[in-house]
Amino acid sequence: MTCPKIQKDIVIACKIETIKGIIKELNGDYFSLLVDESFDVSCNEQMTVVLRYVDRRGFVMERLLDIVHVKNTSVLSLKEAIVNLFSQHSFSLSYVCGQCYDGASNMQGDINGLKMLIKKESRSVYSIHYFAHQLQLTFVGVSKRCLQVGELVHLVSNIFNILAASYKRMDDYREYQKKNQEAFYMGELKTGRGLHQEVCISRVCDTRWGSHFKSFNCFILKFGTIMDILDNIVETAHFMDERSRATGYIRIAQTCEVAFMLHLMKEVLGITNNLSTCLQNKEQDIVNAMLLVKVAKRRLQELRENEKWDLFVVEVSAFCIKYNIVVPNFDEPYVDSGRSRRKSVDYTVFHHYRVELFCKIIDWQLQELNDCFDEVTTKLLYGVACLNSIDSFSSFDIQKIMRMTELYPDDFDELSMCALENHLANYIIDVCT
Structure with missing residues (x-):
């Protein structure tokens, strides 16, 4: 044996x-x-x-x-x-x-x-889209088609790795957070339940569910603290390699484009995070899941409108002013610092942020939702949900079931469709009585 x-x-x-x-x-x-x-x-x-x-x-x-x-x-x-x-x-x-x-x-x-x-x-x-699969990973993967999103994920991951690589740096991170107490006494921060709690560093990881949303949110909330620790590394690190990396991270992070991408990904992933979390429940109500899909699509579409754009720009500008980040003039020609000057683009800063980043990423998210939950999938899921026996078949709907059977022409011809409709009407009366 x-x-x-x-x-x-x-x-x-x-x-x-x-x-x-x-x-x-x-x-x-x-x-x-x-x-x-x-x-x-x-x-x-x-x-x-x-x-x-x-x-x-x-x-x-x-x-x-x-x-x-x-x-x-x-x-x-x-x-x-x-x-x-x-x-x-x-x-x-x-x-x-x-x-x-x-x-x-x-x-x-x-x-x-x-x-x-x-x-x-x-x-x-x-x-049918695999409900238990982390939908958030799909959205992040789609967003990474944009070069700026890929750079942002790489930047946040590297900064969190360098902070979490040393117990001393983590102690410094907690020490900096204690400065909130002085801000309370000065009246700079509001007091209240759930405000200004200690935010733990959540590393970006594709296999950790929801980690991207938490990481971007943490980075925004503790941006000043993170910059202070990186600045301390530049001054006190023993190795030149660590000092040079920290200098590069500070230079890149303190740009308007990084601030813009941080807030954009926080908004987009915040809208889809609830849907992604709910889809992973073992006992998920299909009707509720499809309702959440509709809500996510609607919120993404609303975010794309001009009014939301104006509020979003105001929020990003306030963040940049708070941390002394230079806000570019949206009417000036856009210059990509990461590309050769011989390959300059012929559009303004406003076009770059509004069209090339904001609208494009939101449109990709909407397209991915439509691909995962298309019209055929929606009909199938609603039809299956109508057969749920909970609350004496309260969700039973003959028309939705008939629309589902229309998707199977090899199994239901016209004659059997007529017979099926009568059988369903008899069935629900028999079950309810």
């Missing part, structure tokens, strides 16, 4: 028996496909295939079918691995009624993504 070869044989035998049990439970019925890819400990690419189906007792089951090693992460390789796995167990893509992946481009691509290749095999294999 301690022999590695025997142990491996036992594991394989358990795997075979488990797959047999899954096939028996399926009984040739429809199922949904959940796929994720990652690297194992030996850095080989592997793909996890999970089946989601309703068993004979009516319970929704999720079962791991297999973990398949693939040659690479190309879409064709992933689809080939899935087809080969299905053929081994006499499955067919025609029995797949839904698919769910993370936000990777090779999975969710609308042209050559895995979901589109599988949908070509069956037109009713719709893909």
Whole structure:
């Protein structure tokens, strides 16, 4: 029993028996496909295939079918691995009624993504956004298409790393925060419940949920304290490398563009943070989730309007004045300090901040929300929510269910659609009485 070869044989035998049990439970019925890819400990690419189906007792089951090693992460390789796995167990893509992946481009691509290749095999294999996936990571990834956002994430991450690298610097950070007590006595700060509490440094990390929003918010709230500590590093650090890095961080952070991007990302991620957090609840109400999607879209659209823009500029300008940051004249020609002067742009500072940064990032967020929750997805989710038995089927709506069934023309023809509408009317009366 301690022999590695025997142990491996036992594991394989358990795997075979488990797959047999899954096939028996399926009984040739429809199922949904959940796929994720990652690297194992030996850095080989592997793909996890999970089946989601309703068993004979009516319970929704999720079962791991297999973990398949693939040659690479190309879409064709992933689809080939899935087809080969299905053929081994006499499955067919025609029995797949839904698919769910993370936000990777090779999975969710609308042209050559895995979901589109599988949908070509069956037109009713719709893909639903993975609710438990950190939607905030998707929004940050989309925003990183903008060079300034990528630079901001890199800057905040490096500054927090240099502050958290030493216990002495963390003590200095807490010591600087005690200066709030003097501000209270001087009447510069208002007192109240929840005001001016100690804000811990939250590092930016793509795998830590919601960390970007917390990090940007912390950076804004404690900007003065962070600059003081960096200035102290410039004066007292033993190594020239640390002093030069701290000098560069101070020079970059104390610019209007960084202040503008900090407040913009705080606003955008603050709007979508509530949606992202709620989607991760294990017992999420679908109707409530779709309502939050609508709210997020509306708030992003409102943020794009001129009135919100004016208030936003006032907030950023006040922040810059508070910390002696130079505010550029919006009517002057824009000069990108990070590019060669031979490649100058022909637009004003106002156009750069309003169009190239503000509107573009908000539009990308709206587009990502529309892609994750498009019209087809909305109809499906609302239709499924109508079948919820809570409160004696209080959310039951025949019209929404009928609109959902219209998305499955291979399963419901005109005759069966008429019969279904009558069956639903009889069903709800029977259940309620």
